[in-house]
Amino acid sequence: MAAKYIYRMDDITPTMNWKRFWQYINLFKKYNVKPLLGVVPDNRDPKLMLEESSPDFWEILRKLQLEGSVEICQHGFQHRYVTSEGGILGPKFGFKAQSEFAGLSYDEQYNKLKAGKDILEGQGIYTDIWMAPSHSFDANTLKALSNLGFKAVTDGIALYPYKHNNMVFVPQQFWEPQRVFAGVVTICLHTDTVRESLYEKIEAHLKSGAQFISFSDAAKYSQTVLGLLINKIFCCFFLLRLKFNENEIIKKLKRAIKRIIGKQ
Numbered sequence: 001m002a003a004k005y006i007y008r009m010d011d012i013t014p015t016m017n018w019k020r021f022w023q024y025i026n027l028f029k030k031y032n033v034k035p036l037l038g039v040v041p042d043n044r045d046p047k048l049m050l051e052e053s054s055p056d057f058w059e060i061l062r063k064l065q066l067e068g069s070v071e072i073c074q075h076g077f078q079h080r081y082v083t084s085e086g087g088i089l090g091p092k093f094g095f096k097a098q099s100e101f102a103g104l105s106y107d108e109q110y111n112k113l114k115a116g117k118d119i120l121e122g123q124g125i126y127t128d129i130w131m132a133p134s135h136s137f138d139a140n141t142l143k144a145l146s147n148l149g150f151k152a153v154t155d156g157i158a159l160y161p162y163k164h165n166n167m168v169f170v171p172q173q174f175w176e177p178q179r180v181f182a183g184v185v186t187i188c189l190h191t192d193t194v195r196e197s198l199y200e201k202i203e204a205h206l207k208s209g210a211q212f213i214s215f216s217d218a219a220k221y222s223q224t225v226l227g228l229l230i231n232k233i234f235c236c237f238f239l240l241r242l243k244f245n246e247n248e249i250i251k252k253l254k255r256a257i258k259r260i261i262g263k264q
């Protein structure tokens, strides 16, 4: 079973780099691939304020969603980091210890998440998919999301979607195309800041014959025992790759084999 790929575009705000946004939206349209857009309901992060605020922002999103070119998820609330918590994923997976949610009380988190959801719905955008700023969330975030009717999260280091605290996690493992033998792979793009040459690499991926699916289709995967086992193995490999580069892993393996052979 070949790998299936999802593209997601983070940090979608009225003040984003619009040229890049359209460049990638048009690229995905050309190849009939439906990306997941992470929309910040009320952006207050100065790093995401690159251009004058577009008055057409919500209209454009509604149109793209209606024509079926994209899926939309709620990306936090204001994209403002107020704690130095890494949450459930955090620094052990290479993510920064900073959060808009993790470490806050349940009520604080619920109120922020609801305020974000209300803004989106006030603009006619309904979604039950959530994307955490800086990959940071804790058990209270998941409880609040579930109580607000969210069903799925785009995050997690695994190879197949899995259930955790009442939510479906569709894992997000890479930030540019990577060949993977199987599983569901989400590639995360920060179109505001991606390097110019990534565009060609992504176009090559889109026309490579690889299989692409929407986030919603991936979230329908049912969890199996084999999938969970593969997820554990993938997670260990991801952690090893973070700690050592691939050459170091190979060197360590060679040394271990030599030691074993030497003992015989």
Ligand SMILES: [Zn+2]
Pocket: 010, 011, 075, 079, 132, 133, 134
């Ligand atoms: Zn973000």
